[in-house]
Amino acid sequence: MLEDATPDTLKHVGGSPDRIEAAAKLTGQALYVSDMTLPGMLYAQVTKSPHARARIRGINTSKAEALPGVRAVLTGAELEYRIGLYVVDKYLLARGEVRHFGEAVAAVAADTLEIARRAADLIEVDYEVLPPVLNHMDALKDDAPLVHPDLGKYDHVSAVFTPIPGTNIANQSKLRKGDVEKGFAEAEWLIEREYTNPSVQHVPMETHVAIAQWKMGDEVDIWTSCQSPFAVRNLFCYTFRLPLTQVRVMVPHVGGAFGGKAGIHLEPLVACLSRKAGGRPVKFQATREEEFSLLPCRSALTYRIKTGVAADGKIIAQKMTMYWDAGAYADYAVNVTRASGYSAAGPYEVPNAWVDAYTVYTNKPYGTAYRGFGHVEFFWGLERHMELVAQVIGMDPLEFRRLNTLKPGSITLTGEKITPNTGNPTKCLDVVAESIGYGALTAEETAREKATGCKIGKGIAALHKAPAMPPFTSSSIVLKMNSDGTVVVNTGLTEIGQGANTSLAQVVAERLGFDLAKIRISPDKDTDRDPYDWQTVASKGLVLAGNAAILACDDLLAKAYEVAGQVLRAQPADMDHDGEKIFVRHHRDRAVTFAALAIGYAYPDGNAIGGPLIGVGRYIAQGLANLDKETGQGNCALDWTFGAHGVIVEVDPESGEYHVLKICSAFDVGKAVHAEILRGQAVGGMVQGLGTACCEGYIYDEQGHLLNPSFTDNKIPTARDLPDVIESVAVETPQLDGPFGARGVGEHPMISVAPAIGNAILRAVGCELTHMPMRAEDVWRAMNQAAPIDNWITKTPNKSCKK
Amino acid sequence: MMRITVTVNGQVYERDVPGHRTLLHFLRQDLGLTGSKEGCGAGECGACTVLLDGHSVNACLVLAPEVDGRCVETVEGQAKDGKLSTIQDAFNRNHAVQCGFCTSGMVMSVQDLLVRTPKPSDDDIKEAIEGNFCRCTGYLQIIEAVRDASGRTEGKGGLKHA
Structure with missing residues (x-):
């Protein structure tokens, strides 16, 4: 849609108008599902497994049922429904076997939360504890217990995913480009290393919460703190075999999501409790502890990369093997595996590539989408690896990256050709490198080192990501003009804090030529009222819904012009409009206001034409297709957003403690639609990335009990943890099919923060870190190992490392 | 149950509350002031911060009976005369x-x-x-x-x- 953008005349796009819902949030008036109470509402609680893996011998619910005030009790025995996004593998309540610590085995609904809690505690479960499989690499061994012995019987999306029955592999994604063995044979260097990271919790400030009412005639109303109302509705109906007309999903303000609320979670169970309780509405809100283990997390990853480099420093071949730890259920992890697999080489051209990516079941809380959809995890390894490769071949890491970045004409892993408008990773790298004074310490920094005894290091890391979505992903917008000439925007895209509503309002105001004050977008979403949007995920919202909005504006104006043409006796080509009226270009006083046209134009005698003005816009991703399952080849990317982080870190060489003095982040966003919302995403994502880099992660004991399900034991960054200086830079290479040239950037700021810090720590104190998070003790341990760098490299008979 | 009298955002409320009710649940459930949020219920996240006699506290760590005769300010009381503070x-x-x-x-x-x-x-x-x-x-x-x-x-x- 770039051809329609004339940047110097933009009035709304590119500015920083007030966030639409800010005042409501600042005054406590914004309503979240957590805040809602309905007449007759019951409160739910669940009984959870204290074991990672156990056979359920029996459940005695009689004491709970006898407790006054208890209105419904459910166990898995009554609920034969399975849910799953891509592999339908999860019962609403465990049946036969529990597969992870914290899994729900029974549920109650009662008059008060206190009664519900007591009732859940009174439910007695007789377990036969079984040995769990906890490590995803162990789960691949021949004698490993099977987390899902019935894997072969589960429904799954077979066009895209490949479960391997009889194993713990929920999916294998493959990619084959060129001839990787031939490339290795021609390489001057072969460099191989493995990188790991644990599971991490999203930590939305509002935990998962849903209210459901299963009414007469199987009509179901659901209020939920979720990202994707249409996905919840559709999957709910699939589970219960209901027509889509019978389920209505409503989403008011959402207190943070970050991918953890992308799918379907509490809604079906809460609805079943409502049905059992005779149709009274039931509310369930997870406690913070339940958020860590009843609800899903981010998958752990083991990433092995082997890179072949030519004498001139160009990557000629790369073999990448990913082992994703799904936990007990496949949920989004299989798709994280797929999306990471086809992006696994980062924003670099690799002529010969081989990727095997596995999703592996274990007896742990399950993985789902999390901001970055796998890219935060694999870029940790990839960008640490690029640093290693540069070091081994004796090239500056920035130069090595610049040499190998995707450029116009480059071919991606999946065979897509990069164009001048795809975006510019090299420029992002240059911007951050310049900002941190990459490559040398300033006199001031050297003096600081002397004064503090600390060591200062500078590191960079690049990143990229395309939306992980079906090739047929679509969005739609309905614009309804009110009789005063103002416009209501209906969209299924949810506002989860990312600023979708404000940015869409800017796009609509810009395209209509109206004042922003005339545009209204409701903060809440409703599948009965709002037109379809696939999901609020993948950094695709602004691109798809923004394009739909532009088309809806054009439709609305065309309809207004049609009626105005009759009123003014002019053809569309002779008319123009401002924010108030449509007029004849060469006779500006011959005009009719939008207010007069909005619900139908009435002549003085009452005779009328037209009717309510409603603009409809729909947009579907263009030219994408499923990737070939054997080779991973095809076009899967709506758009690629490239970026880079540059970091200056100060490390105490005695203790391993470190502090980020400066971080600069640059993203090629195509067009910054709202400068301050963009900066909010950039800084917020960066700090979330800082948490992943420095301190967050799930810790288990040997029986698979989660040991740190709280903010005391699983610290997240506070205001005290901020880098001293934070810079956010927008590079703007317009996306030809983006609204006003824009592309998505919601997830990207979190990606590659960790490797940039790891690379900076390497420069500061010379220690190699291959596992994140990098806690001070990890840095200390790494510093105190005497092992030389060559130990990290696989010895190969064929031209080993030159060092 | 205990009878408490508390001033919230300048208004006086008299209510009977169970002894274990937290100030946060008192505000949200008994008074319908849902602006203060519950993010952890354990005093770790600060989403429920209110002022008690002018000092910020985690409302999830204060019991409702403790605020008897005292003044509480919440986010709902900050904007005045239709204007943000x-x-x-x-x-x-x-x-x-x-x-x-x-x-x-x-x-x-x-x-x-x-x-x-x-x-x-x-x-x-x-x-x-x-x-x-x-x-x-x-x-x-x-x-x-x-x-x-x-x-x-x-x-x-x-x-x-x-």
Whole structure:
């Protein structure tokens, strides 16, 4: 849609108008599902497994049922429904076997939360504890217990995913480009290393919460703190075999999501409790502890990369093997595996590539989408690896990256050709490198080192990501003009804090030529009222819904012009409009206001034409297709957003403690639609990335009990943890099919923060870190190992490392 | 049950409450003031921050009977005569709000700070909101908002274009 953008005349796009819902949030008036109470509402609680893996011998619910005030009790025995996004593998309540610590085995609904809690505690479960499989690499061994012995019987999306029955592999994604063995044979260097990271919790400030009412005639109303109302509705109906007309999903303000609320979670169970309780509405809100283990997390990853480099420093071949730890259920992890697999080489051209990516079941809380959809995890390894490769071949890491970045004409892993408008990773790298004074310490920094005894290091890391979505992903917008000439925007895209509503309002105001004050977008979403949007995920919202909005504006104006043409006796080509009226270009006083046209134009005698003005816009991703399952080849990317982080870190060489003095982040966003919302995403994502880099992660004991399900034991960054200086830079290479040239950037700021810090720590104190998070003790341990760098490299008979 | 009398945002309320009811649940359930949020229920996240006799507290760690005869201020009492307070206005102007779930608690912590320290340093600001977790903003625009609310004009950030 770039051809329609004339940047110097933009009035709304590119500015920083007030966030639409800010005042409501600042005054406590914004309503979240957590805040809602309905007449007759019951409160739910669940009984959870204290074991990672156990056979359920029996459940005695009689004491709970006898407790006054208890209105419904459910166990898995009554609920034969399975849910799953891509592999339908999860019962609403465990049946036969529990597969992870914290899994729900029974549920109650009662008059008060206190009664519900007591009732859940009174439910007695007789377990036969079984040995769990906890490590995803162990789960691949021949004698490993099977987390899902019935894997072969589960429904799954077979066009895209490949479960391997009889194993713990929920999916294998493959990619084959060129001839990787031939490339290795021609390489001057072969460099191989493995990188790991644990599971991490999203930590939305509002935990998962849903209210459901299963009414007469199987009509179901659901209020939920979720990202994707249409996905919840559709999957709910699939589970219960209901027509889509019978389920209505409503989403008011959402207190943070970050991918953890992308799918379907509490809604079906809460609805079943409502049905059992005779149709009274039931509310369930997870406690913070339940958020860590009843609800899903981010998958752990083991990433092995082997890179072949030519004498001139160009990557000629790369073999990448990913082992994703799904936990007990496949949920989004299989798709994280797929999306990471086809992006696994980062924003670099690799002529010969081989990727095997596995999703592996274990007896742990399950993985789902999390901001970055796998890219935060694999870029940790990839960008640490690029640093290693540069070091081994004796090239500056920035130069090595610049040499190998995707450029116009480059071919991606999946065979897509990069164009001048795809975006510019090299420029992002240059911007951050310049900002941190990459490559040398300033006199001031050297003096600081002397004064503090600390060591200062500078590191960079690049990143990229395309939306992980079906090739047929679509969005739609309905614009309804009110009789005063103002416009209501209906969209299924949810506002989860990312600023979708404000940015869409800017796009609509810009395209209509109206004042922003005339545009209204409701903060809440409703599948009965709002037109379809696939999901609020993948950094695709602004691109798809923004394009739909532009088309809806054009439709609305065309309809207004049609009626105005009759009123003014002019053809569309002779008319123009401002924010108030449509007029004849060469006779500006011959005009009719939008207010007069909005619900139908009435002549003085009452005779009328037209009717309510409603603009409809729909947009579907263009030219994408499923990737070939054997080779991973095809076009899967709506758009690629490239970026880079540059970091200056100060490390105490005695203790391993470190502090980020400066971080600069640059993203090629195509067009910054709202400068301050963009900066909010950039800084917020960066700090979330800082948490992943420095301190967050799930810790288990040997029986698979989660040991740190709280903010005391699983610290997240506070205001005290901020880098001293934070810079956010927008590079703007317009996306030809983006609204006003824009592309998505919601997830990207979190990606590659960790490797940039790891690379900076390497420069500061010379220690190699291959596992994140990098806690001070990890840095200390790494510093105190005497092992030389060559130990990290696989010895190969064929031209080993030159060092 | 215990009878308590408490002044919330200048209004007097008399209620019977069970002894174990927290101030947070008293505000949210008994008075319908749902602006204060529950993010953890364990005094770790600060989403429920309110002022008790002018001092910020985690409302989830205070029992309702403890506030008998005392004054509570919540986010609902900050805007006056249809106008945002200075702090709320600065948060709005500086885009310090994203999902909004931490916002009420943040506003109350900052209120406490600025009453005591009208010209806070960045360290003062960070210390004041250290107990308020925000997962969306990365805190920077919140810190900028507090600088702005305190009349400091330096340190205004902004997106750079390359």
